[in-house]
Amino acid sequence: MGQKINPLGFRLGTNQSHHSVWFAQPKEYFEGLQEDKKIRDCIKNYVQKNRRIVSGVEGIARIEIQKRIDLIQVIIYMGFPKFLIEDGSRKIEELQMNIKKELNCMNRQLNITITRIENPYGNPNILAEFIAGQLKNRVSFRKAMKKAIELTEQAATKGIQVQIAGRIDGKEIARVEWIREGRVPRQTIGAKIDYCCYTVRTIYGVLGIKIWIFIDEE
Numbered sequence: 001m002g003q004k005i006n007p008l009g010f011r012l013g014t015n016q017s018h019h020s021v022w023f024a025q026p027k028e029y030f031e032g033l034q035e036d037k038k039i040r041d042c043i044k045n046y047v048q049k050n051r052r053i054v055s056g057v058e059g060i061a062r063i064e065i066q067k068r069i070d071l072i073q074v075i076i077y078m079g080f081p082k083f084l085i086e087d088g089s090r091k092i093e094e095l096q097m098n099i100k101k102e103l104n105c106m107n108r109q110l111n112i113t114i115t116r117i118e119n120p121y122g123n124p125n126i127l128a129e130f131i132a133g134q135l136k137n138r139v140s141f142r143k144a145m146k147k148a149i150e151l152t153e154q155a156a157t158k159g160i161q162v163q164i165a166g167r168i169d170g171k172e173i174a175r176v177e178w179i180r181e182g183r184v185p186r187q188t189i190g191a192k193i194d195y196c197c198y199t200v201r202t203i204y205g206v207l208g209i210k211i212w213i214f215i216d217e218e
Contacts, residue, residue, distance in 0.1 A: 043074070043095065076113070099112075127151065130151070162179050
């Protein structure tokens, strides 16, 4: 079970909740789903284009979307939000206009809130971006994974597992390499585990990064 289903979806209703909260009729569900994807893609593209490089990490932990009939509330959880808020609200307003143009919904109200998370490297998405940056710079995958574990230990987590798959270090045969530190009970529903699956394009080809972080147990 632990390898056949997304660990976050596996724990919905226990210690995980949906990142999108809205209701739609069956015929309108697909449109709402595409709208969520456009919002997330627009935010990630804007941040990637305008960010100042901070250890090669964009710093987006997750994006939560809450929708009503005439209101879209977007909450962006970031580890390094300084570049978005350092100019006051100018960049946030620019991001709002970009999203409205992408959705073609100028008559709907859109609110964007930036929330800084503590211990950024305790989040798997930020950690995966860090590893991806190291791999793009041709750093040894073992060194990158060990450094990621060191950063996670500073966040006081109970366990972490990092897995990289693909043509690692440019080898002709694709393989899977992984490393684990501490406990990672992936099949325990009561265990609060944060997870991400990240794709990185290198000069050798596409690599897949998966990270499980064991936070606590109920």
